[in-house]
Amino acid sequence: MPGEITRISGLPSDIVLRALLDVVDDAETVVDRAGTVVAWNRAAEALYGIPAEDIVGRPITDFFALEALAVHSVLTTGAHIDHAYHRPRPDVHVLISAAPVRDEHGEIAGAIAVERDMTVLVRMGEENARYLVQAQGDMLRTQTVDRVLQTLTAPGGPRHALVVGARGTGKRTVAEASHRLLRLQGPFLAVRAEPRAAALMDVALFGADGSLILSPDARREGWLERAAGGTLLLQDVHLMPSAVQAKLALAIEEHRFRPLGGHRDLPLRCRILATAPTADAVDPALARALPMVELPPIAERRDESLLLFHFWLTRWAKERGVIPPRLSEEAAGLIQAYPWPGNLAEMVQAARRVVSMAEGEVRPEHLPEAVRALHLKPARRRVPLAHQSKELERARIREALEESGGNKSRAAQLLGISRAALYYKLKQHGLDDVMRSRPPASRD
Numbered sequence: 001m002p003g004e005i006t007r008i009s010g011l012p013s014d015i016v017l018r019a020l021l022d023v024v025d026d027a028e029t030v031v032d033r034a035g036t037v038v039a040w041n042r043a044a045e046a047l048y049g050i051p052a053e054d055i056v057g058r059p060i061t062d063f064f065a066l067e068a069l070a071v072h073s074v075l076t077t078g079a080h081i082d083h084a085y086h087r088p089r090p091d092v093h094v095l096i097s098a099a100p101v102r103d104e105h106g107e108i109a110g111a112i113a114v115e116r117d118m119t120v121l122v123r124m125g126e127e128n129a130r131y132l133v134q135a136q137g138d139m140l141r142t143q144t145v146d147r148v149l150q151t152l153t154a155p156g157g158p159r160h161a162l163v164v165g166a167r168g169t170g171k172r173t174v175a176e177a178s179h180r181l182l183r184l185q186g187p188f189l190a191v192r193a194e195p196r197a198a199a200l201m202d203v204a205l206f207g208a209d210g211s212l213i214l215s216p217d218a219r220r221e222g223w224l225e226r227a228a229g230g231t232l233l234l235q236d237v238h239l240m241p242s243a244v245q246a247k248l249a250l251a252i253e254e255h256r257f258r259p260l261g262g263h264r265d266l267p268l269r270c271r272i273l274a275t276a277p278t279a280d281a282v283d284p285a286l287a288r289a290l291p292m293v294e295l296p297p298i299a300e301r302r303d304e305s306l307l308l309f310h311f312w313l314t315r316w317a318k319e320r321g322v323i324p325p326r327l328s329e330e331a332a333g334l335i336q337a338y339p340w341p342g343n344l345a346e347m348v349q350a351a352r353r354v355v356s357m358a359e360g361e362v363r364p365e366h367l368p369e370a371v372r373a374l375h376l377k378p379a380r381r382r383v384p385l386a387h388q389s390k391e392l393e394r395a396r397i398r399e400a401l402e403e404s405g406g407n408k409s410r411a412a413q414l415l416g417i418s419r420a421a422l423y424y425k426l427k428q429h430g431l432d433d434v435m436r437s438r439p440p441a442s443r444d
Contacts, residue, residue: 024041024043024114025043026043026114026115026116026117027041027043027044027046027047027048027094027114027115027116027117028040028041028043028044028112028113028114028115029041029044029060029071029112029113029115030101030110030111030112031060031071031075031110031111031112032109032110033075033108033109033110034059035059035060035061035069035071035072035075036057036058036059036060037055037056037057037058037059037060038056038057038110039056040052040055040056043117044115047092047094047115047117048063048089048092050063064088064089069088070084070086070088070096070098070113070376071098071111071112071113073098073376074098074099074100074111074113075100075108075110075111078100078108080097080098080099080100081096081097081098081099081113081376082097083095083096083097083337083339083374084096084097084337084374084375084376085118085330085333085334085336085337085338085374085375085376086115086376087330087333088115091119092117092119093117093118093119093121093122093123093329093333094115094116094117094118094119095115095116095118095302095336095337096113096114096115096116096376097113097114098111098112098113098114099111099112118333118336118337121302121303121306121336122329122332122333122336123329141177142170142301142304142307142308143303143304144170144295144296144301144304145170145173145174145177145295148163148174148293148295149174149177149178149181151293152174152178152273152293153178153181153182158290158291158293159271160252160271160272160273160274160289160290160291161272161273161274161290161291161292161293162237162273162274162275162276162279162282162286162287162290162291162292162293163175163273163274163275163292163293163294163295164275164276164277164278164279164292164293164294164295165275165277165294165295165296165297166277166297166343167277167343167345167413168298168342168343168344168345168346168347169295169296169297169298169343169344170295170344171235171275171295172190172233172235172275174293174295175188175190175231175233175273175275176188176190176233178231178273179230179231179271182231182271184229184230184231184271185229185230186227186228186229186230186231186269186270187226187227187229187230187231188227188230188231188233189223189226189227189230189231189232189233189270190233190235191204191223191232191233191234191235192235192236193234193235193236193237193238193239193240194239194240195239195240195241196241197241198241198243198244199260201240201241201244202243202244202247202260203220203222203260204222204223205222205223205224205240205244205248206222206224206247206251206257206258206259206260207219207220207221207222207224207225207259207260207262208220208222208259208260208261208262209259209260209261209262209263219259220259222259224251224257224266224268224270225266227270227271228269228270229269229270230270230271231270231271231272231273232270232271232272232273233273233274233275234272234273234274234275235274235275236275236276237274237275237276237282237286238276238277238281238282238283240283242283245282245283245285245286246283246285246286248272248286248289249283249285249286249288249289249290250285251268252268252272252286252289252290253289254268255267255268256268272290274286274290279292297340297341297343298339298340298343298344298347299339299340299341302336302337302339303336305335305336305338305340305347306327306332306335306336308344308347309335309347309350309351310324310327312344312347312348312351312352313325313351313354313355313362315351316351316352316355317355320355320356322355324355325354325355325358325359325360325361325362326360326361326362327361327362328361328362328363328364330363330364330375331362331363331364331366331367334364334367334371334372334374334375335367335371337374338370338371338374341396341415342396342400342414342415345413345414346414346415349368349403349414350367350368350371353366353368353403354366354367368396368399369395369396369398369399370395370396370399373395394429394431396415397411397415397422397425397426397429397431398431400412400414400415401431408422408423408426
């Protein structure tokens with residue numbers, strides 16, 4: 001049968017399956033339709049302390065409570081589980097994905113579960129996060145930020161750079177930290193580029209001389225002059241008109257620039273850091289002139305989620321004049337399991353919400369609905385294959401609309417999507433009628 005593994009170099013399929021299961025670092029479990037364990041890899045042995053010879057061939061319910069079994073949920077509903085937070089035992093926290101195994105007739109013949117151990121991260125992460133936030137004060141440093149800083153500040157490293165990444169990944173934090181580490185004498189000037197007319201942006205960036213402004217002797221300093229001796233952070237540089245981006249690229253390559261209407265060049269004396277979502281969004285001339293450094297989204301930095309969340313939890317608690325609440329193990333597990341697609345904008349709002357609700361300890365019910373939706377619960381009915389992800393998305397949209405008071409521009413920002421994309425999602429999930437039936441808190 002095409003696609004079916006029977007033998008490789010004379011090896012039986014069960015030996016091949018065992019070898020495949022044992023080369024991965026995550027715990028993997030395979031059960032048949034009756035819930036009998038048919039495969040249990042080495043990572044599962046290490047995670048649960050149960051040797052394969054003791055569990056294979058026996059009902060999995062001999063070792064785990066039925067309500068704590070993801071494979072039981074899959075066998076019951078036929079639905080996939082994708083990166084859900086799960087606590088199969090009181091002392092174990094995992095990020096789990098599971099799927100049914102079907103026979104040639106499309107009937108459920110068993111289930112497979114893949115579990116990533118998060119126990120150490122959950123237990124140690126909360127305490128370590130508190131310590132690091134207290135030690136670092138108002139400038140949060142993570143392993144990812146430090147790796148980027150090493151590139152920006154290393155001897156022979158890029159003097160100027162293009163820092164790319166989705167909104168909320170920490171691009172400004174990196175720029176400020178690198179300015180401090182380099183001990184630059186000049187100012188740290190952060191400005192946000194705008195898609196304004198090329199002439200206006202030209203004057204804002206390069207300045208202007210002569211009769212173009214007030215009088216032949218008048219001058220207007222641009223950002224490049226004002227940041228002399230320090231760092232100029234151009235946020236969202238891709239929004240600048242292409243002609244201005246190309247002129248900036250030339251200034252970087254020649255180490256000098258000329259104000260609009262001027263008759264002489266001025267030396268480029270500041271360090272330029274520009275930010276954009278991707279290098280492709282930037283004018284090609286500027287992309288070639290600036291070495292690129294990338295900051296990945298929070299979804300790819302799960303081991304840093306608790307540290308980031310604690311930073312904002314502590315900041316909001318200080319603003320309210322209260323002691324930052326501690327995280328329960330389940331709350332910490334959910335925070336680390338959740339991918340935070342809205343990056344820091346979403347996390348900041350979640351931390352603000354928690355501080356206003358929790359007293360002493362943060363429990364799952366204090367977290368936003370979208371985060372709580374990631375908690376694996378025993379399914380009692382057959383659901384569509386993509387039901388879980390759709391419900392999670394719908395929950396996040398409703399929550400963002402509630403937090404923004406119905407302001408769709410703000411809601412889109414919290415979700416990390418464009419306003420047009422939000423309108424599409426509202427219609428897709430049948431939420432547009434809901435929003436039309438209630439007046440917004442402010443003009444959108």
